[in-house]
Structure formats: structure tokens, C-alpha cells
Amino acid sequence: MRTTHPTAPPAPGRRAFLAGGLAALGLGLAGCGPADTVLSGRRRLRQWNLFTGGDGARMVQMHEDYRREHPDIDFEPATFLWGNPFYTKFAMGAAGGRAFDIATLHVSRIRGMGAGTLIDPVPTDLLAEHGITRDTVLANVWDKCTVDGELYAIPLDTHLVVTYYNREVCERAGVLQADGTLTPTSGEDAFFDVLAAVREVTGQYGIAMDTTQPWRQFWSLYRQLGGEMTFDGDLVMDDDKALRSLDFLRRVSAEGLAPKASDAPGTPANFQNGICGLMWAGNWEIATFADAGMDFGMRPFPDVYGAELGQGDSHCFVLPHRRAPDDAAVAAAVEYAAWMLKHSITWAGGGHTPAYLPVTRGDDYAALEPQSEYRHAAADVQFDPEAWFSGSAAPLQNEANAVMSGVHNGSVTPETALELFKAAARKLLDTPEPV
Template identity: 70%
Template sequence: MRARQTHTPTRAPRIGRRGFLTAGIAAAGLGLAGCGSGAATSSGRARLRQWNLFTGGDGARLMEMHEAFREEHPEIQLEDTTFMWGDPFYTKFVMGAAGGRAFDIATVHLSRLRGLGTGTLISPVPRDLLAEHGITEDTVPTTVWDKCLVDGELYAIPLDTHLVVTYYNRRICERAGVLEGDGTLVETNGEEELIDLLTEVKEATGQYGIVMETTGAWRQFWSLYRQLGGEMTFDGELVIDDDKALRCLDFLRRVSEEGLAPRASDAPGTPANFQNEIAGLMFGGNWELPTLRDAGMDFGMRPFPAVFGDPLGQGDSHAFVLPYRRTPDREAENAAVAYAAWMLRNSLTWAGGGHTPAYLPVTGSEDYQELEPQAGYREAAENVQFDPQAWFSGSAAQLQSDANSVFQAVHTGATTPEVALDRFKSAAQRLIDTPPPV
């Protein structure tokens, strides 16, 4: 896993479906054989077991928030456990949820919600209880809140939004003449305006205009595809707009072929290349903010550019979920909801890592508006584009992995957009034809 943040670490080997099912069945068996809830402790305090996937800077920030929560809630014994990001976490999650005794609240990616067993491994969130703590659909962006609903039931409590945005080096961009008077990057509309801007920045660096993670090309592709209004569904067969998909892939080909961006740049190398000033701009997740700030860079951030339409960017949300319980445990449920609501209300601390809090009273506060550069891309969170819905889609899921593997070859010039699209469609159909493990 990448030490600096938690979103695009080195992947552990993907667990096979048989292993996934075997592990889940074994865990379920242990859960059936086990004793009851461990919500109450010998001291009379409510026990709250929290699972998460945050390490690096996010992990340190989470621990800071947890210590503050403990100080304010002596009646709750918070026990937090961190697992490795990606497949290891989600495998452990399914095993624990199947057993019914592993956690009282867990943090997941909202894009993975429907594939994690809503109604079977995950329980609905009691809206009335959540409202008592000040969290309702009016306090969260509609785009994010709607993703927490499955068949009208609320199954998650969103903590943040994290998505691909545009970083710009102020020193280089000033030299290129592409800054406004207030030091912000000039806004572009359309492909040609962006190409012109990248060309000017390239002339200022003598190398490239922009760097982006070519091994994570799905983020750029999905952002562009959604700007074109592209839809993608997996109901028995893949439905995708070939013309729109090819237009997006051709843009990725063009920026690399014209020397505006490196043909190859991996997850750790992309922010490093930006720090080394081989380019003045970078497409990257907003979680890269602390790394660049620690490097002492003078940089700004704005939403992903409007290349083919509105400035939409691919992203996701960290959200809290409750486990399904064969025997209801109201004390554990009350403690879990109180914890989640507290985390939302105090998410200004969480914003320090680059994530945009989901709780609107925080992002609308004066304190947040004074955060720089976070306030510069706040509106991007309202336009976040979640991955298409499927059990194999979302953060750390196989669809992203397959797309990245295929699409990066367009950047390198090893294949054409047409061939890459055909390969992606074949990979997606194989996933559609595979029965879901949960």
C-alpha cells in the first residue's frame, strides 16, 4: 500500500470467487456457533467495534478524530481496527459481516455498497435515530445521499467525497501566462482550449504540460465519458456508447501522442513527477493534497476540466455501514449512529487530507471556506461521478482494474482506442457472466 494515502495503493492479489465464498461460509459458520453480542463491557460502557481501511496520512487523521471522540464520549468504548486497503479489507469485511460478531460499524466505499450484501450482510440505517443527531438528506449533497439508498432504504452514512481534480503549479503556470489575477488557473471550455493551455504550459516546462496516472486511466476515461452523457449498464450484457467511449480514449491518446503528457506514469510516480516540475498540471485524486503540501509546493486545485461538457470528475465516497444482526442490539446501534454523526459533524479535521466532507454545514462554514486549496474545488464534490453500478464495479473492484490494464495501452501507443475498447468490452462481459460472490 502507498504510505502517503489510501486510495490507489499497490494491489494485493485478488481473492478468487471460490476462496471468497469459502471464507464467507466459514465465517458464517463461526458466527452461528458463537455467543451473543459483545456491545456491553464489564465497566458498563457501550462497546463500539469500528473497522476501517485508512492508513498513512488518512489513518493518522482518523486516529486524531477517534481520540477526540473518546474524550467526548466516555460512555462509549471505541475499539478501532485498520485493515489493508482494497481486496484484503473487503474480503475481511464479508467474512466479518457473515459471522455477525466482528464489527458494529465499518467504513466502506459507497461505490461498493450494492455488492456487499445490503439486507443480508448490511442493515439499513435507522433514519429517525440519525436525524436525532442532526444528519438528514438535507445535510448531505443529493448526489451522494442518493447513492446511500437501495430500494428506498438508507444503507450508508456518507463521510466525504473524493474525486479526480486538477492540480496546478503556480510558479510554472505564472511563467506560462495561464493564471488569473487572483492566482487561480484560467478556466477552459472544450477540448481545444484545454489542449492550447497544456501546450503553453509545456513550453514553460520544456517537457510536458500535464501528468496523469496512466495506470489508472479509468478515472480520466469515466470523467470524460460522463461529461458526454455516456451511460454504462451490465444487465446481462454490457451496454456502452461506443462513439462516446472512443472519443474519450482518443483524447487520452492525443495528449500522450502530442507529447503533452508522459506516455507512462504510475500511482506513486505521478505526484512525484508533478513535484519534480516536469509538468505544470496534474490530474489526480484530491487525497494527494497532503503529499504535495508536505513537499512545500505552491499549488492550487480546481475541478476536473470541462473537456466535453460540464466539469464532471470520477470519484467515490467513504461511508459508514452497520452490520446485519440476527438478534438486534439497540445499544450497539445507538453507539454506532452516534459515532458516525459525530464524525460527520467534526469532519473539518478530515478535510485536511483533501477529502471534501459530505456534511454540508461543514463545507458551508467559514472555517472550511478559509481552507486553501480545498475550498477551490468544493463544488466538484456536488458533481462527483460514481462508477457504474455492479458487484464488480467501484473502488478496488475488478472493473477498474481491467479498464486500467487495457486503457493504459492507449497512452503508451501500444494499441488503438478501437482495440482497447473491444478488449474492455470483452473483460466487462466476462465479469457480467460471473455469478456475484455475495
């Protein structure tokens, strides 16, 4: 069984030749762009986005239409995993200066992602030629896209965390109104009663929520209590209100009304497979369940502590900083963004509320179901606190998610979580601003 192979050196045969050929091919291609677009003569337009949820399907649908209307453009969208992976790639791609032509971004991240360094200003005159001005989009979001008087982003929508309900389950649980919509509740106890009733039906849980990203739930509850958070020199926040919000998260899992562990892909799966009758999640999951043919409805984030307020943000398009100026590419990118805004009725189908007013004022939009059930909440979306390290998937959210996810599974008490969060937030405050 010994294998001390006395091998002769293999003759450089066919395989070596093949390898040599491939190497030559590689060398030839290496200098140029990606292997399969070298020969294309059309204008290349590379779009980056972070839509991995059901909204991604809508974007794909819009892109198909866009392609059909723009045969001269070689359009290449790319979807990255939401959160750190996307934003990291965004920064690195923009720093490299050649990776993409236009990207989606959260409005809350424009400052933190380097407006003016990694992100170039949007030529407003060019945008106006396509009919996009401060007068035709939500003015408050437009202003959030403006830094030091320069427009750095083109707003596409606003979005927020809402309640999804499985109509069949909720009907059996007796929590629906006569018209088939979820009965609105007011106060903590009333909501817990609903969850208990739903659990009776599913036999497992009442509601699904992403326990690995509790910030959305936390900020919604905290804002309902009237909590503020500011970072002017020092972190100022209301500990009592924060503890009350965190204790809600602890209680909902501890009492078995929500899973102790449910991650981003697992949460919609748990709603779809009927383990839970309700779900708190962003409005973007709508298409996932609509496509699956589920009978479901949507409500604003419930009034637990006084108002139906939900955490949210706004998606926008930005132009990355370019190593070498390319006016034609910028023009194509701006044209693309304007096209997307004008056709955002399709986008609305994915759950987000379009920022382009002619769309939201139209009849098509008014007829959309179940968007109409939570539309009014979108106007009062609760943005994250203002700081360069705050915003969707920014360090503050990451820190919050990392320490607060333990509250759900009971490994951390709300008091400890709050202390850890405050320490982390103060550390961020002490960090030199990199932009």
C-alpha cells in the first residue's frame, strides 16, 4: 500500500498546450475590461443597488422596461447584500473610481458616505431638463438630499417598518374587522392580546420580527414614546423610554410571542410558512408575499406607546466620484434616474412610497392594495438620529443591532443592552470623522 510514486515528469502534452492557450487568453484580456463586455460598442451603464427583498423583483421588472426603451445602453445592474456588505463595496468602489456609474443609497447615509468626496454632486440643470425639481418630488426628502447647498442625491422613495398580517390566521384569531383588515390597537396590553390570540391559531408564535436587526423596532417604539437622541458633543437620550422599548423586545420573545432568533431571510420565511401570523418588517417585503399568492394585509406599525409611528428612511440615487470625468456617463446616469422616478408606480408596487409627486397623486397609485392601508404612515416616517455614523446600516445601527439582538434571546438584559449601546455610541462620537 505504499505510494512513493517514482513518477517521470509528465510530458508537456495537450494539457500544457491548453493551459498555455488559456494563459495567453487571460493575458490578452487582463488589460481590458471584463471579459465579455470588451467587444460591446454600446454605452455601458452600471447601476448598483441593495434590494435583495421583494422590492428587488420590482426593480428587475423596471430594469427590463428600461432596457427595452434604451437599446443603445448596455445596462448592468448589480445587487449587493443589504447593509455593511453593500456600503463597504460602495465606498471601495467609489474610492477605486471605476466600478459603477450610479447607485442607490439611503438618504440617511449621504453625509456619512462622503458627499463631495466619494459622492459627486448631481447636476440639477440636467435633472431639471427631465422634469425633476424640488417642486416635483417630496420637498422634505429633497432637502435631506442637499448638503451645503449642493444636491447630492435624487430621491426615489420613502419607506418604513410596518405590520404584515396573514388574513387567514388573523380571521381565525378573531382580530380582523368586518372589512377584513386588522383591527387597530392602542397600547401595549392590547397589542399583546392580539399576539396571544394569533399564537392560539398558529400554535407557535404570534409575530415574526428580525431579531438580528432590532434597531427598527427599537427606534419605532422609542419614537412613539417621544424619545429623542442627539449627538451634539455628547450623546443625549432618554434612558427610561429606551428601557421601556427594550423591555418590549425582551418580553415579546420571552413570552414566546415572537421567535427568540429570526434573521433577515428567516423572518419573511417564518411569516410565509405560517409559524407566525403577524410580522414587523419593512414595507419592501410586499412583493415576496404577493408573488407567493399569500392572502395578507398591511397596517402601519401599531400604536404601542401612543401613535402609529414607524422607523424608516428614503432610497435615492447617487453618482459616485469619478477618477476621470465622463460627462456622457453622468448624463446617461441622470437620465436613468429620472426615468426610474417617472416610472416609480411599478416601484410603488414593491411597497415603497414614491418620492415623485406626479406618481403618488395619480389614480393608479390610489388604487394600489395593500399600500393604501399604510400609506398615511409614510408621511410621518421616523428617520434615524442625525450623525455621520447614523443611518441605515451605518455604524450606530450596527452597534445597536449587535447589542440589542441579545435582548430577544435573553442573553442580555435591557439594562445591560442600553449600557452597551450608550458606550458604543459614545465611542462612535469620539471617533474622528473620516469624511
